[in-house]
Amino acid sequence: MYALGEALKVLPWGTRGSIATPGPARQRYGGNTSCVEILGDEGTLLVLDAGTGVRPLGESLPKNLKRVDILLTHLHMDHIQGLGFFSALYDPEMAVHIWGPTCPTQSLSQRLTRYLSPPLFPVRLPDLPCQLTLHELPGDVTEIGEFRVSASLISHPGSTLGYRIESASSVVAYLPDHEPALGQGRVPDEPEWTSGFDLAEGADLLLHDCQYTESEYIDRVGWGHSTFGQSLDFAKLCGVQHLMAFHHDPSREDDALEGHVRDAVERFEPSFRVSIGAEGTAETLRS
Amino acid sequence: MGQHDIEVILMRQLAGHLVVPVLVVNLGMDIVYYNEAAEEILGLRFAETGKLSTAEAREHFLVLDADGSAIPPKAGPIYSAMRDKHAHTRDIVLQRVSDGRQQAMQAVAFPLLAQGDRELGTVCMLWVKP
Structure with missing residues (x-):
């Protein structure tokens, strides 16, 4: 699907929050739940979350791929529901690394097995x-192929991670379920007291909860979620180049989604680019 | 400037909504946050002082035993909670340096122990004695 030598590519396969919502009113941005493919120019492939979008992603994997890393933010169903349908898990030749949040009482294996078992x-x-x-x-900080991956716990019910993925030339931050305004009703204006700041600081692309x-x-x-306005404030505080609205509310049809984002952008007049995460619409980051 | 761990951020959010005086202390024994109720007792405003090191805190208030003798930082409940990884309590007298005002209270400190075996500091609640 991709040729080596291209810059880092970010491709959402699922942008919806909470529950999959297929249907004609959601065709432009998609109904699959959280899943994003990140492909580096040396061929390293990361999968961010395994919502229902991970099933079609599995069908598009390069034939010569020998390793895939799945980075789970947390274990709510909309982020793991597709896991059992991801083709790589059924390939004996494939090394699959699943990264996820720790828990004081049960291992990651035990917690995933609660879903992946009769x-x-x-x-x-x-x-x-x-x-x-x-x-x-x-x-x-973990090195995965050509990427440096940092993970920190962020404000969301239960143990939930956000990720910062750095290549030689670009930084992508992924915080699909995040409520940095919790307790104040607004995003703090102090970086050191803002959940997720270290992950998103200076990112070229921030995929952030705008539910x-x-x-x-x-x-x-x-x-555990944010408004469009809070996400714009968070992106501004972090000095990002591009905010991609993510984790769309299941009730939000395409026209309404565009309207809400357009209204928020008109009110906040951000100095950075804002887009709406859409299934199948890739973003390529170049140095 | 590094961001605080999420548990510390959430602790500040909670403390900010409580009427009980609360100090949030990091592993270096710096007071990284105190709430409005603590501001009244300490005679300070967090918005003005920001984080207080042990030395800076001592310029503003002293922690004394019931008999008036100073409690060394490492003998107090905050350090003890951090060291022992469980809650400590002690009756103390807090004396403001600015006006010498003394207030008897019970200090209750508990360690912030986070998932992944991370030790983040201590929270100290101050219960003013009538």
């Missing part, structure tokens, strides 16, 4: 044919 799923995680390795985060409108947020404080 009666919820016919195949048990330990029985998958691929060469599977699990890693728990946060920890030290709610301002009126919706009033009744959903503490649910």
Whole structure:
């Protein structure tokens, strides 16, 4: 699908939050839940979250691929539901590394097995044919192929990670479920007191939670998500180049989504680029 | 400037909504945050002082035993909670340097122990004695 030598490519395969929402009213931005492919120019492939979008991603994997790394932000269903349908997990020649948040009472394997085992799923995680390795985060900065990957816990119910992925030339930050305004009703203006700041600081591209409108947020404080406006404030504080709105509310149809983002952009007049995450629309970052 | 860990950020958010005086202390024994209720007792404003090192804190207030003798930082509940990784409590007298005002209180400190075996500091709540 891609030729080596291209710059870092970011391709959303699922941008929806909470639950998959297929249908004609959501065709432009898609109905699959969180999943983003990151492909480096040396061929390293990262998969950010394994929502329902990871199934079609599996069908597009390069034939010669021998390793894939899945970086899970957290284990809510909309971020792992596609895992059992990801073709790489059934390839005995494939090394699959799953990275996810640590927990004080159960290992990552135990927690994933709660979903990947009967009666919820016919195949048990330990029985998958691929060469599977699990890693728990946060920890030290990790080198995966040509990428440096940092993970930190961020403001979202339960143990939830955000990721910062650095290549030689670009930085991508991925915080699809994030409520930095929790407790204040607005994003703090102090970087050191802002959840996720270190991950997103100076990023070329920030994929960030924009699930709610301002009126919706009033009744959903503490649910772990942001408004468009809060995401714009967060992106401004972090000095990013490009904010991609992500984790669209399942109730939001395409026209409404565009309207909400357009209104927020008109009000905030950001100095950086703003786009709406859309399934199948790649963003290429060049040095 | 590095960002605080999420647990410390959330602790500040919670403390900011409480009426009990709360100090959030990092592993270096710096007071990285104190809430409005603590501002009244300390005679300071966090917005003005920001983080206070142990030495800076001592310029503003002293922590004394009931008999008036100074409690060394490493004998106090904050350090003890950090060292022992469990809660400590102690009756103290807090004396402001600016006006000498003394206030008897119970200090209750607990360590901030986070997932992944991360030790982040201590939270100290101050219960003013009538």
